[in-house]
Amino acid sequence: MIVEIAKGIHLIKCPWSTYFVSSCAIIGETITLIDVGTSDSPENAIYPYLRGIGRDPSEISHILLTHAHFDHCGGVAVIKKETGCKVYVHESGKPYLEDANLINRELHKRFPALYPEKEKPDFESVKVDATFKDGDLLNLDGRQIRVLHTPGHSVCSSCLIDVEQGVYISGDSVQGRGERRPLLFYSSKKYAESMRRLLNEPVKILITGHPFPPFNDALLRGENAVKHIHESLKGIEELEAIVWKVLERSDKPLSIEQIYEKIRMSRPVTIGCVLEEFEREGKVKRTEATGGYRWTIRDRR
Template identity: 30%
Template structure:
């Protein structure tokens, strides 16, 4: 669907959710994130053709971060288009071996949490354009300003479009998470809070018309009008503060013999989750991020 002049949100199926692929069809043809390989053939490339544009003419692909549901279509676009690929400079090493990196995330807490392996199909690739915080990507009729927003991913970025005012946030702002995670998913607590602060600063200094996230993070549907952005950012921070309170209360009672599984159970229960998240290991990363702040002397899972 078109969410602004020349900017389209394509909701690519992801279990019971969706991953957003954003197509900027203006002077240049730009794709932000690529979901999965089948998303390209089933959704994205046919949509671009319906717009009267040739998918082979895609100029630029920007990955907001290097998780499988955001880079899965990269390989097809590398083969079938002339596109340059851009991502934060910290993504270069991870894109060189994405299968290894993503399975480290899935296996970090094994055997405590069964390893749900990501199958092969994510091809190594080079980045054409290394991005940094506050860098501007010139699209001719507009510019995309880069915000480095780690926490959910060390290489995570948001992109502010000067023409429409839309701030594409990828997975930087987690809200209360999705049914895949059960809670907001981040790997570094301080970095996640920094990401929230960076977006707050962008709202204060840029002409932001809406936040466009890559999933329907509870309680948003993906798109947040500017009038509701401050409330959403506050919810992101308050949710993280609530997790921290829960984990600290657990540690106050069980600090001599903490059990990571029980800490996660407490966090999920207080978050109101009554069903098992689709990928159970993901909530452990968030709990570990808080535990690492409370007691950095212990190792909470394998190093990433």
Template identity: 30%
Template sequence: MITSSSESQAAAFREGRTPPTEQLDADTVVIAVPTGDPGNSFTLCSVLFGTDGRAIVVDPGTDTPEGREHLLRELRDVGVTTLTGIVVTHLHPDHLGLAGVLREELAAPVLMHRLEDEAAGSTPPGPAELAAALDAWGVPADDTTVRPWSEGAAAPAGHLGDTRADRTLEDGDLLALPGRTIRVIHTPGHTTGHLTLRDEDRGYLFTGDHVLPTIFSGLGLGARTAENPVTAYLSSLERIRVHDGDQVIPGHGFRFTGLAERCDELAAHHLRRADEVRSVLADDPEADVWTIASRIGWSAGWDALTGLLRVSALTQTAWHRARLLQLAD
């Protein structure tokens, strides 16, 4: 059963406000950093103290004036004077944004998975690449919902992340924090280099956006990868569901227990979409991505999906189709 470990965080999440800082134990603090986004009002930033008094910060949050002031004040209030590292679970600005600020303020290195750092320095696909994808997906030439994007109607950002790593991390690494055993677990899916941290002695699991208590995280929201994000995500869920007894500290929402059940819910959500794709292919084995996507029961309805939302729907459909065809081989 999924159970909230923090009623104040759960209530604040429901009401769209920022909850107060919480002390999990003498050496572990969770600070809710405001994002400035009404639909995603705060990021949970964790502070892990070692026996030498130094600390590691995990996911410092969005770089807004309010977020910056709030985080620096709260860090001072909980006694942070020296950081040994700033760990970022993935490159999205609501997790990575304030890492550069903390590096400057406290002379601490930024750490992220090697693949995420590589993605932070890469350039996202442009209109020409999108046009090629739309052609491959069977999008009609006279379409007005996504074709304008392939003609430069919406220019992508020049890069995916604003801050590069000072040191990179790999699966299985242990963070240098005296008196604590904090292990890195590579959990791709949401992004290619997404990582989860596990405090092996205290049973804390810091999941970033890999597992959230109520939200179904999007997949493939980082750099392009040869690995199918759906396949990667389902495998990543299996990797961490074995830590069912741990308390989960996610990037958003609230602390909770019941990890295995939540992992099963998340997997079922994506497998239901796979079943819809499979059903279309059973009736029409040669159906292209556009045809399949138009027959899927999207929450908002297919006709309501335009622009980025339709591109995302087509991309997800392509991944599910590719995965099912691979499994059928």
């Protein structure tokens, strides 16, 4: 099925887990891909799609990444080997692509109870050819792609924007709300800031990295796109308030898992990101205990 969501921009749904991960193909003289799924997505989804529209995978000249998570960048190594294409990512994402196990080491260090040490990375490391930063304008085949750095889900999360058509390709930057979202690995505070920034942008079409709730669709147009960003902001504000309430009501320090048991929303790692921000603001403190950290409010009234 051909899904041309705007002039020259195609959405390829790469099956993954219980849903899919989005890969966008920008079709011009050459082909630029934005996100490329997991290591088997090129063979299983991306190449067949390109052939289906009469193009050849060898025409892929660039891969731009919305962030350096394995379900979005796992296909890079394969495609780069086969085509010699250039790989671009936000400047803060370069170390994570070039050392695929870095993210696992960091998560283990921050949340040892949630992330045991992992020897094997989840994707093959790749050399980055160029980095971009907030505000950059990339010229691809005469098409202007603007970079909006939207950290929160990850440090390097970025929206790649087709300026002329108002198409925002957001990867996992905008998580939606409900079920187990938001899922954050970096910062709840930066995430909320990114949502506020996006609400000031002229978003006409939003392509998300997966079909997130509440719409459970990766292609959102007009009002729905804006509503999705609003819901995402509400989702993190709501989670922060609930985590705070649980800490207030507890007379003893709690682990992330204990907080998660009580609230049963989002995920433990996201709660961890919220607690880290509370700690940076001086509102909570952590103590070391057997089996990981415990968290408590700093100044109890």
